[in-house]
Amino acid sequence: MARPSPLDVYGKLDKSNCGDCGYETCMAFATDLLERKIRLEDCTHLMKDPKQKKNLQKLREMLRPPQRPVRIGVGEKEVTIGGEEVLMRHQLTFYNPTAFFLQVADDQDDLVEIIKYLDNLTIERIGEVLQIQGIALRCVSKDGETFKNAAKKVAENTALPIMLCCLEPEFLMSAAKEIINKKPALYTATKDTWEQLGTFAVQNNLAIVVSTPTGDLDELMSLSATLQKLGSEQIILDPGTFYGPGAISKTYDNIAQLRIAGINNENENAGWPVMGVPAAYWTQAADIKEEEIWKAKFQEIIMGSVMVSQATSLLILNSGQKKEDIWALLALMTLRQSIYSDPRIYPAVDAGIYEIGEPNENSPIFVTSNYRLTKIPVELDIKAANLDAYLLVSDSEGIGIESAVAGGQFSSGSIAETVNETGIFDKINHRILIIPGMAARLSGALEDEADCYVLVGPRDSSGIGDFIKKKWTPEKYMEEYKDR
Numbered sequence: 001m002a003r004p005s006p007l008d009v010y011g012k013l014d015k016s017n018c019g020d021c022g023y024e025t026c027m028a029f030a031t032d033l034l035e036r037k038i039r040l041e042d043c044t045h046l047m048k049d050p051k052q053k054k055n056l057q058k059l060r061e062m063l064r065p066p067q068r069p070v071r072i073g074v075g076e077k078e079v080t081i082g083g084e085e086v087l088m089r090h091q092l093t094f095y096n097p098t099a100f101f102l103q104v105a106d107d108q109d110d111l112v113e114i115i116k117y118l119d120n121l122t123i124e125r126i127g128e129v130l131q132i133q134g135i136a137l138r139c140v141s142k143d144g145e146t147f148k149n150a151a152k153k154v155a156e157n158t159a160l161p162i163m164l165c166c167l168e169p170e171f172l173m174s175a176a177k178e179i180i181n182k183k184p185a186l187y188t189a190t191k192d193t194w195e196q197l198g199t200f201a202v203q204n205n206l207a208i209v210v211s212t213p214t215g216d217l218d219e220l221m222s223l224s225a226t227l228q229k230l231g232s233e234q235i236i237l238d239p240g241t242f243y244g245p246g247a248i249s250k251t252y253d254n255i256a257q258l259r260i261a262g263i264n265n266e267n268e269n270a271g272w273p274v275m276g277v278p279a280a281y282w283t284q285a286a287d288i289k290e291e292e293i294w295k296a297k298f299q300e301i302i303m304g305s306v307m308v309s310q311a312t313s314l315l316i317l318n319s320g321q322k323k324e325d326i327w328a329l330l331a332l333m334t335l336r337q338s339i340y341s342d343p344r345i346y347p348a349v350d351a352g353i354y355e356i357g358e359p360n361e362n363s364p365i366f367v368t369s370n371y372r373l374t375k376i377p378v379e380l381d382i383k384a385a386n387l388d389a390y391l392l393v394s395d396s397e398g399i400g401i402e403s404a405v406a407g408g409q410f411s412s413g414s415i416a417e418t419v420n421e422t423g424i425f426d427k428i429n430h431r432i433l434i435i436p437g438m439a440a441r442l443s444g445a446l447e448d449e450a451d452c453y454v455l456v457g458p459r460d461s462s463g464i465g466d467f468i469k470k471k472w473t474p475e476k477y478m479e480e481y482k483d484r
């Protein structure tokens, strides 16, 4: 089905421009709705006016992506998985990054301690705060009471979404009832348990995983079809994660086939989020010895990387639940951050003046471009050098220094414009700008256009600390400026 345009969506809206949704016009609402910045439910007219019922239904169908989205959890940390419109990111963009669920065992002594650690775990990378999206509680005890109590403990100690993992349907439903207000996902319905678990999931509007022990995709599609007939609108497909000779390519192929069938061929049974379980390494490798544990972690994270690179919707991981395993999450989160950046948007920040530390009227002013991956490292290097400084970010259309100098987006004119717009020289005692070494050739023109003294800084911002120690003598430069 062709992607609807903002006009198609607008045609089904009320067109009153009432502003109740926070948008001045229905057209602006339609544009952001297509970009998934808002939800249909945000239009009060559509939701409350009975005359709009047909339009609401039509819009739901029009906006439904070939891979349906599934929500797990509640509140601010609710996670949406799947819902993609394209197989490859460059065809449009991906909307919902792979969700990482960390696996914990119900009989783990340090369960609460680990949950609290995971709940607070954040990694900041190039200005983005990276986190895990959920907890997968595994029934290792094979005891219903233990599993149920562990589910309660997890729910009490985190707002993260929870996936309950148990092959015994009675245990699974009993634990789910205990934390039903958290909307946990159920793992897993098989050909033996689909009816009981599927009915329970539909009655409670819970997401449910379907899986087969052998990775048989026909069986998986049949389970998906059956659950849809039962009324389920929240299905997750687990085609199996297999290690060993020939098994890795099968794992890869299964994910690829499901995504192609769901997204490209619009097969309704395959049109659901696809998940993987890199943590399966720990159950498939026989008797992992103490000295081999590092290898198991490494294998698991390699599989995780393969799956993230395939835009798999959700992963269950074992490594990463302890501080010493932070490398595992860092690697996967970094890969995810790259893959899920929007190819239509240059990663840019706002132009202007940024204060770092507590700068005063004698502090240096560093100039950089508004390419996000330039501005943030420069800022971090200034902080690492313990400097109080101003960072003047000039609009280079989101392009890095070297290319923007060559292309003319980072020019003496654009920097002078930012200087004037920010009025920075009115607030401080000097007129010195430190420009990146890569933009040295702009110095003469910039001195004229911004009426300032230009100091050429290091080519790499990691040298800023040393540079300031050796060269920051503002009085001397100001004398030179006055003598010109």
Ligand code: SF4
Binding pocket: 013, 014, 015, 016, 017, 018, 019, 020, 021, 022, 023, 024, 025, 026, 029, 042, 043, 044, 045, 046
């Ligand atoms: S609430 Fe609905 S009708 Fe009102 S402006 Fe927003 S989209 Fe238009």
